Amino acid sequence: MKKTVFIFAISLSFGQGLDKMDILISDLEEILRNSSRSFQNVFVEDFTGLQ
Amino acid sequence: MLDSYPETLISIEWHSSSFTPGNSDFDIPEYSTRASLYGVGGIPHTQWNGVEETVGGYANGNWEPFMSTFTALYNSMVDDETPYDISINGYIGNEVSYDVTITMDSDMSSSNQKIDVFLVEDNIWSYWTGASQYHNARNVARDWLLSDDLTISETGESEFFTGSFNLSDSWNSDSVKIIAVVQNYSSKQVYQVAQVNINDMNPDIDDDGIINVEDNCVDIFNPNQEDSDFDSIGDPCDPCDNLVYVLGNLNGDVLMGAPILDVFDVLQLVNFLIDSNSHECQNDIMNINGDDFINVVDVISLIQMIMTGEM
Numbered sequence: 001m002k003k004t005v006f007i008f009a010i011s012l013s014f015g016q017g018l019d020k021m022d023i024l025i026s027d028l029e030e031i032l033r034n035s036s037r038s039f040q041n042v043f044v045e046d047f048t049g050l051q
Numbered sequence: 052m053l054d055s056y057p058e059t060l061i062s063i064e065w066h067s068s069s070f071t072p073g074n075s076d077f078d079i080p081e082y083s084t085r086a087s088l089y090g091v092g093g094i095p096h097t098q099w100n101g102v103e104e105t106v107g108g109y110a111n112g113n114w115e116p117f118m119s120t121f122t123a124l125y126n127s128m129v130d131d132e133t134p135y136d137i138s139i140n141g142y143i144g145n146e147v148s149y150d151v152t153i154t155m156d157s158d159m160s161s162s163n164q165k166i167d168v169f170l171v172e173d174n175i176w177s178y179w180t181g182a183s184q185y186h187n188a189r190n191v192a193r194d195w196l197l198s199d200d201l202t203i204s205e206t207g208e209s210e211f212f213t214g215s216f217n218l219s220d221s222w223n224s225d226s227v228k229i230i231a232v233v234q235n236y237s238s239k240q241v242y243q244v245a246q247v248n249i250n251d252m253n254p255d256i257d258d259d260g261i262i263n264v265e266d267n268c269v270d271i272f273n274p275n276q277e278d279s280d281f282d283s284i285g286d287p288c289d290p291c292d293n294l295v296y297v298l299g300n301l302n303g304d305v306l307m308g309a310p311i312l313d314v315f316d317v318l319q320l321v322n323f324l325i326d327s328n329s330h331e332c333q334n335d336i337m338n339i340n341g342d343d344f345i346n347v348v349d350v351i352s353l354i355q356m357i358m359t360g361e362m
Contacts, residue, residue, distance in 0.1 A: 038133050039133065040130065040131045040133040040244075042125050043241045044063075044099050045065060045089075046097050047091045
């Protein structure tokens with residue numbers, strides 16, 4: 001029983017650690033994705049009336 | 052405003068024959084096509100990124116009352132995310148040759164997406180009757196060089212467009228610029244725009260001694276232009292040797308330089324039908340019977356090819 005609880009506790013803490021790692025990796029992936037995105041210039045067409 | 056945002060605000064000034072400074076050549080035939088794209092009626096009319104417009108006059112050519120409106124429009128649009136990056140390069144010889152590369156860093160459908168390339172001349176000092184004053188006309192449209200469909204739609208894909216034009220003796224060549232626009236012709240939304248002064252273009256992006264329009268790998272250094280499969284795509288940027296990935300040779304194996312068609316290719320084709328996974332070199336060689344569908348009939352056709360020794 002003790003062994004079972006011990007193993008469960010270890011796997012739980014590992015699981016939480018892995019969850020945190022997953023979150024960190026996911027955050028890093030999001031940062032990398034955003035840093036490589038292109039940003040738009042603005043285009044204005046002036047159909048002018050001056051003569 | 053153009054001088055306030057020289058890198059991120061790009062403009063074209065279009066003139067109809069009715070609204071152009073006296074004795075000028077500002078009006079070009081392409082005006083009506085471009086104006087009809089947006090249903091331009093009242094003049095003056097500004098169109099922002101293809102989707103926001105202002106219509107209305109200004110006293111004696113004074114744009115100042117509109118500055119807050121224009122600034123708000125600019126601020127609402129600048130730095131929006133877009134999947135497209137545009138690079139314009141080229142060189143000036145007897146004529147001006149240009150090349151435009153569109154690259155995607157995220158996926159977007161290519162449906163109704165087009166690339167347009169315009170020629171403008173900036174800072175033309177001219178007399179404006181309506182304002183009774185001289186005025187610097189900015190980025191006056193001189194030509195509409197190209198309008199073509201975009202076919203790329205996925206991250207990492209690039210598409211290349213080239214062309215050339217002659218400079219007019221009446222233009223100031225120091226002020227001539229090329230503007231390239233990616234626009235959806237259904238929604239009119241502009242997704243990216245870039246400009247370059249023709250004197251700032253780079254004729255050889257990868258500096259390998261081969262100018263862009265003649266380089267079989269435009270952005271990878273390959274001075275010897277090796278092309279093992281003679282498909283005009285240089286080896287450094289050609290992941291698929293077309294002499295190996297022939298019809299049916301899905302696993303790309305060869306024996307003494309000759310592609311091998313065998314049961315392993317059949318298994319690759321069956322795997323594709325099951326899980327739809329393939330690599331880019333397989334995409335064009337799975338349609339064995341050439342009917343635009345990849346299905347079990349192609350498996351049968353491939354087996355037949357192998358058994359009869361057809362290639």
